[in-house]
Amino acid sequence: MIAIIGAGRVGIAAAIYISMMELDNIVLIDVIKGRPQGEALDLAHALSILGKNVSITGSNDYRDMSGSDLVLITAGFPRGPGMTREELVAKNAEVVAEIARNVVEYAPNAVTIITTNPLDSMVYLLYRVTRFPRSRVIGFSGVLDAGRMKYYISRKLSLSPASIEAIVIGQHGEKMLPLPRLSTVMGKPLTELLRREDIEEITRETIQAGAKIIELRGYSSSYGPGAGLALMSEAIKRDQNRVFLASVCLDGEYGYRDVCVNLPAVLGRGGVKKIIELPLTSEEKLLLDDSVKAIRSNIDLIPRKFFE
Numbered sequence: 001m002i003a004i005i006g007a008g009r010v011g012i013a014a015a016i017y018i019s020m021m022e023l024d025n026i027v028l029i030d031v032i033k034g035r036p037q038g039e040a041l042d043l044a045h046a047l048s049i050l051g052k053n054v055s056i057t058g059s060n061d062y063r064d065m066s067g068s069d070l071v072l073i074t075a076g077f078p079r080g081p082g083m084t085r086e087e088l089v090a091k092n093a094e095v096v097a098e099i100a101r102n103v104v105e106y107a108p109n110a111v112t113i114i115t116t117n118p119l120d121s122m123v124y125l126l127y128r129v130t131r132f133p134r135s136r137v138i139g140f141s142g143v144l145d146a147g148r149m150k151y152y153i154s155r156k157l158s159l160s161p162a163s164i165e166a167i168v169i170g171q172h173g174e175k176m177l178p179l180p181r182l183s184t185v186m187g188k189p190l191t192e193l194l195r196r197e198d199i200e201e202i203t204r205e206t207i208q209a210g211a212k213i214i215e216l217r218g219y220s221s222s223y224g225p226g227a228g229l230a231l232m233s234e235a236i237k238r239d240q241n242r243v244f245l246a247s248v249c250l251d252g253e254y255g256y257r258d259v260c261v262n263l264p265a266v267l268g269r270g271g272v273k274k275i276i277e278l279p280l281t282s283e284e285k286l287l288l289d290d291s292v293k294a295i296r297s298n299i300d301l302i303p304r305k306f307f308e
Contacts, residue, residue: 002233003065003107005029005099006075007036007058009219010115013226014072014233015039015056019047021230023237025055027064030075036060062102068110070236071103072229073126076116078220088117089301096122097306100129111236111271115140115225119172121298123247123260128307134249135271141172142245142262143228144221149178149206156198159185168206168245169263169278170291176262177287178203182278232267239269248272254280254288259299261292 002018004011007030015026028036036058044056057064065071076092096116103112112132116122123139130137149166157164165184170177180190180199190199205212213221235242244267249260253275264276280288 001025001027001065001068001070002237003027003029003068003071003110005062005065005071005073007032007039008074008078009222010225010229011072011074012039012043013222014074014229015043015226016046017226017230018233019043019052019054019056020050021234022052022054023230023233024070026057027068028056028058029060029062029065030058031060033060062106065103065110066106068107070233071107071110071112072233073099073103073112073114073116074225074229075099076122089121089298090303092116092118092122093125093302093306096125097129100126104130104132111136111138113138113140113229113232115229117172118298120247120260120262120295121302124249124295124299125302125306127249127260133271134251135273137249137260138232138265138267138271139172139247139260139262140225140229140232141247142168142264143232144224145172145176145178145206145209145262146245147224147228148209149183149202152202152205153183153185153190153194156194156202157185167264167278170261170288171295172247172262173294174207175291175294176207177284177291178206179278179284181281181284235267236269236271241266241268241273243267243276246272248275250275253277254285256292259292259295261288261295 007028030036040056040058119141127137145168146166150161150164154161167179167182183190247262250256266274
């Protein structure tokens with residue numbers, strides 16, 4: 001069973017995509033009375049219409065995640081207009097810590113994927129509170145950032161996004177690091193396909209994409225995160241050994257320890273099977289250092305009581 005904690009826009013989008021793929025039965029959990037039950041009932045009706053053989057239920061009780069081998073954590077306060085991810089630290093740390101304790105109690109063997117912002121610091125908090133092996137604590141970020149970069153590249157080249165491999169590492173936020181040199185079309189680097197000005201525009205649009213969506217519709221993205229969560233869930237449930245960009249907790253990779261950073265990782269049954277180290281130039285490594293420094297600054301804002 002897959003448990004989705006948080007029946008807001010991202011949680012529901014993930015539930016829709018996952019149920020369409022018929023990966024497993026789903027339980028939606030939310031603290032708001034009636035919301036997960038109503039969302040589950042509406043989606044169950046849709047699944048019946050489409051002939052999908054998936055059970056979906058809603059609950060306000062964490063105990064109902066018992067037996068789940070995959071827990072998607074989408075709960076938390078959203079990032080509003082003009083608000084940085086960093087400003088969310090104190091508000092969302094309380095939410096994530098409570099969820100983490102319940103996951104430990106009711107789904108102690110589950111792989112966890114979290115979307116709560118500021119993402120990388122919340123992954124670290126989840127890792128520290130659950131004390132799960134780092135292979136079972138994953139942050140959703142890079143799939144979205146890279147997907148956005150692929151979209152902007154595809155518009156410049158008039159190519160399908162399916163033909164493009166985009167790589168974005170580092171912080172999920174203003175200090176993210178798109179890597180045009182390692183982003184390719186059939187092995188050809190983006191730096192050989194586009195002018196410097198076009199690459200700079202793509203990089204800028206990728207970094208600002210989340211803020212642009214908030215500016216336009218008044219709240220943060222949901223369809224993109226839902227789609228990415230579904231693909232990551234599929235890789236884990238079906239043991240695909242597929243490489244994704246995800247926020248993973250490091251123990252020496254790239255020279256970092258005790259921090260969670262968006263990097264390429266192999267996902268399959270049990271979560272993260274391997275972290276792939278990219279051949280970065282000295283300039284790219286310095287930029288990644290700066291990105292990791294921003295993540296550590298966010299971690300430092302988390303109240304120490306959560307680590308006791």
